[in-house]
Each structure stands twice: as structure tokens, then as C-alpha cells.
Amino acid sequence: MDLFSEINSAPAQKRMEELAEELDRLNYEYYMNDRSLVTDEEFDAMMRELQDLERQYPELASPLSPTKRVGGEVNKSFRQVEHRFPMLSLGNTYSIEEIEEFESRTRKLLDGTSFTYTCELKYDGVAIGLTYRHGRLVQAVTRGNGTVGDDITLNAKTIPTIPLRLRGNYPDDFEARGEVVYPFEPFIAMNAQREANGDEPFANPRNAASGSLKLLNTAECAKRKLMFCMYFMMGPDESKLPATHFERLEWAKQMGFKVQPYIQECKDIDQIKSFIDHWDRARWNLPFGIDGIVIKVNQTTLWDKLGLTAKSPRWAIAYKFKAERVSTPLESISYQVGRTGKVTPVANLQPVWLGGTTVRRATLVNADFIENLGIHIGDHLFIEKGGEIIPKVVGVDKEKRLPGAMPVSYIQRCPECGATLVRINGEAGHYCPNVDGCRPQILGRLEHFVSRKAMNIESLGPERLEMLYNVGLVRDIADIYDLRREQLIGLGAEQSASIQDKSADNLIAAIEASKQVSFERVLFALGIRYVGEVGAKKVARFFGEMDAIMSAREEDFSQVEDVGEVTAKAIYEWFADMRHRAIVERLRAAGLQMKGQWTNNSGPLDGLTFVVSGVFEHYSREEIKADIEKHGGKVSGSISSRTSYLLAGDKMGPEKRKKAEKLGITIITEKEYLEMCV
Ligand code: IVH
8 A cells, every 4th residue: 555545544444444333233233132223225325335445445344344244255165174162962852751861860960069951942053153252253163073164254254143243241262152044034035036046945944054154155145144043152261251051141142142032041840841842832933943942051160070971961952842743634636847847746735734834735746755655535644844844744644544545646647738747767756758848848948048047037037938928929948039129019918017118128138138148157048957057057167168068979978077977968968959959059149158258367266366375285386376367366475355365385474374364364275276276
């Protein structure tokens, strides 16, 4: 920084500190106290002002700035780190008798000492440990195998209930542990959005939370609306922490952690049992999932005395709730046809109340599932809902079967187009082979093609596509590029959704803009079975252009990382079909990207800045710097808040490491670097 900008940066620094403090306070009030002190617009305006200032004065930007909540940085890999204190798990049981045994055993072991228990919720999410030094978050690590976990610090910073800087008094050095959960409401909305985009929905909030913490793009993680529930505090010096678990959590609350209020000190087994009883019923009113109750000895000074078993402490136990189960009559079976032609049988059930919602439908997965359960027409089915929130058919209530009931016979023909169904690749599922004539397949493919992660033609939603299909203007994906403005105007008048001049212009413009979408996304948009977003990227990068893919042999596809035999066959067969080749040629003629654009210093390290230090095994320092630039990254001589990674070889200077740690910059090894460049 030259002298001039240094002088100029003083007011900026003051403003940045002011904004950071205010945004932290507003965030705290909103997420911890449910209080909105400003409108969303005002909040966003302040956030944008701070982001702009940080862009202008990157050297003044703090790694703990509230702008980190919005994300923007990219994780290239998740460094494995050893836990300072192992992350133990808890002994768990589904039986109240075992809880009684735990209680009497603990009482005996403590031999007359007076003590109490705490009962709290067992959050159903992903366990993480947060290290705080001098009141600042320095690292967030997943549980992993209990000894080593993944460094997910950047993503953790996007979770509003994880404090970046602590309030009031706090121990100088400690670890806060808790569970990252995905509350039901945002989970359901996110899954619906995924389905609309043609992505596989998550099976349950726990998987979704875990997947979110491993997202490479921190901005995506920020959108996930995760919540951190703190349940444990520990440190290298226990004498600096309160002597009861209850007080530790109370203190944590004052520091700014989200500690759920549902914790109770219990004196005896009766109080423990009534806490369990209450939550077994009340759990469905919570906005997030729990799968049981955790009971801990409250006096932390007694923990050492009680000690550990092989994996878990003797001073705590988890009681797990049994999945709720009901039985309800099967009214009928519907068969849904997806965009790949896959047929999914769905049970239409007599509506039944289960775990907080009314269940009307549940998937029957495939023909084998129906056969294995031996489902007969009119059977009562057992439906369960664990932490999964998605109801599952788990069995048949045979006692309620009507005499003479016939086994369900699976459909032979497509319910949509009448084609004879087939089973492919030894899969359990049935498929409709009428790829070009079966309505839901065609519409599904069109929807996938225009979806956000594919061609991203936002103004072409499912209703419009269906309308264009119905009037015969769009029958395949290439038809979209033949659409003309005059054809669109006035369409849909009978559904009072008529396309006006302006919206026809917008639609044509959006279609035009999609011609700039990258080659790898074009490949994904084609909707080849088993080829997801990542797979398409890898295939695109491996072959570089469409012509190379079209002339490749089946075994060539297996050379691509993570492409197995089944996928290789699917890609090969897709391109072997002359109708598909004709569509690709029409897309090419329309001007879509048929070639990757990764040369000229752009690549997997785009936008990342590295500082290289020490001696490496496979490269000289100069070679490694050239390699970074070749892959689109930048090399800098000194560490600053702008550094994305410190690439550390042998004999790296200790000051560099110290500085990187201070600024919260991820340190990576040569091996981790090489993995980033694939
Ligand atoms: S205490 C050493 N409290 O349940 C004791 N754990 O196997 C540390 N969990 O992986 C755990 N809610 O992630 C504790 N209120 C709670 C919890 C809780 C959920 C998870 C935790 C751990 C597993 C127990």
C-alpha cells in the first residue's frame, strides 16, 4: 500500500469496523433472540457496503468479517485435521430399562457423592468441534472418525448461529461442540427446489446437513440455512470452565452460542423418565429433528472418576426414540414416469397422522420392493418415520389382510404412453423405452435441459414448456432454439397466462443468452442417464470437445475419473443413437458451446491465490508456481487476507505458518495441491 492510500484508508477502516460490529449485533439479535431490528433491505445494504469496502481495501478485510456469512470463497479440498481432544460418541439404547441401569450404576460408582443429571435433546445432525482462541473462531472440524475430521471452517463461518467473535467473557482457549442441523422448513424447501432442478433430493435433513458442510462453494452453503446447536464445552484447562455442564451451557449462551432452551437438571430416574416421555411426544413440534435424549452427569468434576469405556464416557448415555410406526390401508398404487423413463410405484394411502404430519403417499421403490414385502391389494401397510421425515413403508400388517386378497401385480405397460416396460442392466427398476414418444419423459428432459444448473433458461418454467409442447412448438430440446418471437405472442390465452410482447422478448433473450453456457453444462443438459453435474464436467474436461466425445469408443469413457462401466455404456449408447446425434448437430448449428474454454490460464484454480513456501517432493518451487498459473491460479510472495492457500513444503519457515494461522488461511500439502488440480 502506498502512503496515499494508507492515509485514505483510515476512515474506511473505521467504517468497516463499525459495519462489522453492527452486522454482528443484528445477526445475533435475529438468530439468537428472534428480533429484527432493521428491515432485510437495510441489512443487505450494510452488508453490500462492507463487501464493497473489503473489495477496495482487501488488506483491511478480517477473516472473521460478517461478509463471510454470505460466502464467496471456494473450498478446493477439506484438509484432514487431528482433533485436539478426541470426539467421543455416546453409548446409546432404545430401552428405558437400560437407562434405569445406567442411573443405578452411576449412583453406585459415585458412592454417596451428591450429584445431578442434565437431560437435553439429542440433535439429529452432524457433530462438529469449533476451536476458539481469544474469543475468535479459528477452526471448525467435523467429527470424522473421532480422531481425525475434515476442516470445514469456511463453510462453518456461513452458519449464522456459529459466533465468529464471542461476546462478554470467555475462556481464552476452548472448544465448543455441537450439532449442525438442517431445520425442517428450509430442508423441505431446498429439496423441492432440487427436484425442480432435476437434482436428486436428500433422503433426510441429516444427510443434507452433512452434504452442505462439504459444499465447495461457500456461497452455496450460506444459502442452506443450517443451524448450529451447541451442547458441549471443553478446554485444555478444565479449571477455567464452570464445574457443571449446565453452567457451561449457560455461559456459552452469554458468549453468543445458540443453546436450545430444552435442557433440564434432573435429580432422579423419575425426572429423567418424564423428560424422555415428554419429548417422545413433543419432538414433532420442534422446528428441527431430534432422535433421542442425552443424559449427562451434571458435575464435570465427577467425569474423571466415572471414566471411559472403549469408545464412550461412562458419565453420559443417549436414549434413542423408536421410529414412529402406524399401519394404514393401501388404497391404490400410482406409477410415476421420470425423465429417464424410470417408473416409480407410489402407494396411495388412507391418510394417517404420523410424527407431526398427515401421510397420504409413500414410495414403493420398485417391483422387487413390492415383491419382497409381499404386498397384496388392500393390505394395511406399516409406515415409519424416523429422523427421516420422509415416511417409509416398512412392512405389511398381515393380520389385517382380507381373505382372498390378491398379490399386487406390477404393471407391464407404461401408464403414460402404453409402451411395454423393460428392465435394463439388471436393475431392479422398470423403464419405459418410448424415449421420444412418452410425454413425462419428453417434458422431464425439457425441464432438465433448461434447469438452473444446465442451460439456465429461467423464464421457461414447467408450465410454459408444457404449453409449448402441447401446441407442438417444442418436442425436443433443439426445438427451443427454433422458437421465434411471433410464435410465442398470445400463446396460453385460454389458460389466462398469455405471453405478452415483453415476456416474449425476455424469453427469446434468455434462450439467446443460454448459447454462452459452458460446454460442460451443455453436456450435462443433454440428460444422459447417470451423467450428473460433476460427471459431465469430468467428461467434458477429459475430451475437450463434442466431436471427441461423439467419436469416442465405449472404453474411452471408462478412462475418465469416476466414470464406471455402466455410465460409460450409457454415454456411448446415447451418442450412438442417430436421433441424438441429429439433436446435437441442431444445437451446434444454433450456436451452443461445443468446446471447452479452459486454456489461457483458466482452470480449476481460477480466482485462487497461493503462497508457496518450503521444499517439495515432486516439483521445484519454480515448477510448482508455474503449475499454479497454468491451472488458472495466482502466486503471491507474502501472506495476506487475500491469500487462499499456503502451500507448505518441507522446512517451511515458522513465521509463515504463524501468520497463516492468525489470518485463518488454510495450509495445504503438496499432495492436497495436486488433488486440487485434477
Ligand atoms: S454429548 C462425550 N449432547 O450424538 C459426549 N451429543 O454418540 C459428547 N449429539 O456424535 C456428546 N445431541 O454428535 C451430546 N445434546 C447432545 C447431543 C449429542 C446430539 C450427538 C453427537 C454424538 C452423538 C452421540
